[in-house]
Amino acid sequence: MRKPTFQASTQLLTLGLSLTARGKNMTVKGEAWDLTPLVPSTKIDKLQALMEQHVKTAEDFATKYKGKVRTMDAKAVQTFLEEYQDNALKREGAFMFARLSYAANSLDPEAKKVADIARRMNMKIRQAQAFIVIELTQLVASKPELIEDPILAEYKHALEITKRKAPFVLSDLEERLFIQKDRYGIDSWAQLQNDWLATRTYEIEVEGEKKIIPFGEIIGLYEHPNRDVRKAAKDIVWTGLSQDEILWASALRAIAGDHLETTKHRKWPSPRTQSLIDNDVDPETIDALMMSVQDHVTLYQRYLGIKAKIMGLPKLGEWDVVAPLPNMPERKFSWKEARQIAIDTYNGFDPELAQIVASMFDNKRIDGVVRKGKGSGAWFSDWLSEKSGFIFLSYNGRLGEVFTLVHENGHAVHSVLMSKAQQPLNTEIGMCIAEVGSIFGELLLVDKLIAEAKTKEEKLEVLAKVLDEFGMSVFQVSARYFFEVDLYDAIERGEYLDGETISKYWVKGRDMMYGDAIEWLPNSKWEWTFKVHYYLPRFRFYNYPYVFANLFVFALYRLYKEQGKEFVPKLKRILAAGSTHSPRELATELGFDIATTEFWALGMKQAEEFINELESLTK
Ligand SMILES: [Zn+2]
Numbered sequence: 029m030r031k032p033t034f035q036a037s038t039q040l041l042t043l044g045l046s047l048t049a050r051g052k053n054m055t056v057k058g059e060a061w062d063l064t065p066l067v068p069s070t071k072i073d074k075l076q077a078l079m080e081q082h083v084k085t086a087e088d089f090a091t092k093y094k095g096k097v098r099t100m101d102a103k104a105v106q107t108f109l110e111e112y113q114d115n116a117l118k119r120e121g122a123f124m125f126a127r128l129s130y131a132a133n134s135l136d137p138e139a140k141k142v143a144d145i146a147r148r149m150n151m152k153i154r155q156a157q158a159f160i161v162i163e164l165t166q167l168v169a170s171k172p173e174l175i176e177d178p179i180l181a182e183y184k185h186a187l188e189i190t191k192r193k194a195p196f197v198l199s200d201l202e203e204r205l206f207i208q209k210d211r212y213g214i215d216s217w218a219q220l221q222n223d224w225l226a227t228r229t230y231e232i233e234v235e236g237e238k239k240i241i242p243f244g245e246i247i248g249l250y251e252h253p254n255r256d257v258r259k260a261a262k263d264i265v266w267t268g269l270s271q272d273e274i275l276w277a278s279a280l281r282a283i284a285g286d287h288l289e290t291t292k293h294r295k296w297p298s299p300r301t302q303s304l305i306d307n308d309v310d311p312e313t314i315d316a317l318m319m320s321v322q323d324h325v326t327l328y329q330r331y332l333g334i335k336a337k338i339m340g341l342p343k344l345g346e347w348d349v350v351a352p353l354p355n356m357p358e359r360k361f362s363w364k365e366a367r368q369i370a371i372d373t374y375n376g377f378d379p380e381l382a383q384i385v386a387s388m389f390d391n392k393r394i395d396g397v398v399r400k401g402k403g404s405g406a407w408f409s410d411w412l413s414e415k416s417g418f419i420f421l422s423y424n425g426r427l428g429e430v431f432t433l434v435h436e437n438g439h440a441v442h443s444v445l446m447s448k449a450q451q452p453l454n455t456e457i458g459m460c461i462a463e464v465g466s467i468f469g470e471l472l473l474v475d476k477l478i479a480e481a482k483t484k485e486e487k488l489e490v491l492a493k494v495l496d497e498f499g500m501s502v503f504q505v506s507a508r509y510f511f512e513v514d515l516y517d518a519i520e521r522g523e524y525l526d527g528e529t530i531s532k533y534w535v536k537g538r539d540m541m542y543g544d545a546i547e548w549l550p551n552s553k554w555e556w557t558f559k560v561h562y563y564l565p566r567f568r569f570y571n572y573p574y575v576f577a578n579l580f581v582f583a584l585y586r587l588y589k590e591q592g593k594e595f596v597p598k599l600k601r602i603l604a605a606g607s608t609h610s611p612r613e614l615a616t617e618l619g620f621d622i623a624t625t626e627f628w629a630l631g632m633k634q635a636e637e638f639i640n641e642l643e644s645l646t647k
Pocket residue numbers: 029030435439463466
């Protein structure tokens with residue numbers, strides 16, 4: 029994933045990555061990143077002084093402009109935005125250093141101290157800059173002609189989005205009360221859900237050994253090669269979660285109920301509006317997308333049937349859906365090999381992309397080391413002032429991690445291309461577009477691995493991997509979308525959402541996607557309880573962007589297969605566009621209307637081809 033700068037969530041979707049290393053064979057180690065180029069000095073007192081200086085710059089900026097933005101003309105807005113961006117670029121390095129050092133090693137006392145200083149300084153900067161959005165919104169609402177002003181041409185789309193938000197911004201007092209209400213309301217509910225989940229432990233027996241492990245570790249067993257272990261892990265987790273149903277239901281009821289109230293108070297046309305604006309998409313597009321998913325559920329169910337056959341089962345259990353295929357030779361890739369695979373993967377598409385990837389390795393911008401105190405998951409973080417970035421992952425040499433490495437390098441490619449072409453303000457890509465470079469990169473890797481596969485098993489492994497991820501990102505995530513729609517409808521009707529009622533809606537959404545293709549454990553109806561995203565404050569409908577991103581890229585990849593080299597500059601243009609255009613505009617340039625189900629069917633068609641290829645290997 030790409031680590032967005034505007035919100036704090038990590039690990040939006042953890043797929044294909046098992047948290048526990050398996051197998052007793054060779055250990056493979058990744059290299060560490062070098063964060064020193066981010067700062068002039070890594071000494072704590074120097075860092076603190078530097079950050080204090082940045083706080084002062086932000087406060088001076090506020091003193092200079094507060095109360096004056098509302099009446100600015102185009103020239104003044106340009107100067108204002110340039111100065112704002114300039115400050116943001118100047119302070120980026122110090123704050124990144126703090127954030128990344130801590131992510132890589134939260135047990136390091138120095139990193140902890142620096143991260144703590146950075147958090148406090150960052151809050152001061154946010155407070156100092158809170159006026160910017162409010163005043164800019166008011167300015168654009170009262171002078172919409174600024175959007176078309178040639179002086180502000182580079183910021184046109186950013187101003188359009190600001191204008192779209194304008195009707196829903198409340199008075200200063202109301203906005204402040206909202207922040208206060210959230211702090212001890214939905215923010216606290218989310219914190220409770222998160223903390224409670226993080227402190228749960230589960231007793232499980234793995235290969236004759238009984239152990240008590242936390243939630244974060246037991247879910248790693250969902251991809252364990254032993255079927256009984258997977259099933260037991262799921263069963264133990266669901267049963268454990270069901271025991272705290274009152275807590276989960278209270279949190280979700282409060283957060284969903286609060287959102288519906290907020291929707292009414294801000295006069296958003298629907299509970300989806302906030303998310304649609306944030307993701308720069310329109311309701312017609314998302315309706316077409318979700319309709320296309322509903323039209324293709326049998327495609328996914330067909331894949332699940334084929335996977336069951338490969339695994340020698342009449343039907344998959346829920347514990348088999350993302351499981352590795354049995355009897356696969358376990359391949360390990362050294363860091364050097366993975367580096368070469370990543371570079372070659374992009375080189376096959378375009379040499380400039382390969383150069384960017386090579387520079388990520390050569391400049392030590394990737395942290396692949398597994399160490400105690402390192403956070404889980406994998407992500408990319410922009411370093412806009414250097415037109416580069418940093419990649420975070422834990423590398424053990426498995427195929428899934430090679431995919432992750434290629435995926436995160438796709439974010440790097442995207443970031444470098446757009447930061448070279450755009451103003452920093454135009455690099456705030458929404459979630460629908462943020463995954464284009466990365467998922468496209470993964471498909472290039474699929475191509476390469478299939479072409480080079482020496483055995484049928486290697487091909488099966490790669491195809492099952494890409495289809496497992498596609499199934500989860502497109503269909504399983506869609507279940508969450510339909511579930512969320514049902515929740516707001518239920519609250520609207522005055523239905524009381526206790527644990528059993530919420531579970532009923534979860535099962536409804538799930539069954540819409542899976543039909544009877546899967547055997548579920550009785551307690552799996554509690555699946556909704558653990559997903560941190562349902563509880564994230566002010567982050568409703570986080571789900572459909574994943575569906576969008578995957579199907580969009582599958583459609584682009586199909587176009588690439590048809591057009592070959594002619595397609596290369598088209599993809600590069602999309603990536604370099606950053607946030608200067610909406611996803612719909614970007615697709616229009618390619619000749620597509622994404623507000624039609626026909627467009628989304630193209631992505632499904634590509635998935636169908638992978639499924640056909642997989643099926644032909646089983647005959
Ligand atoms: Zn990503």
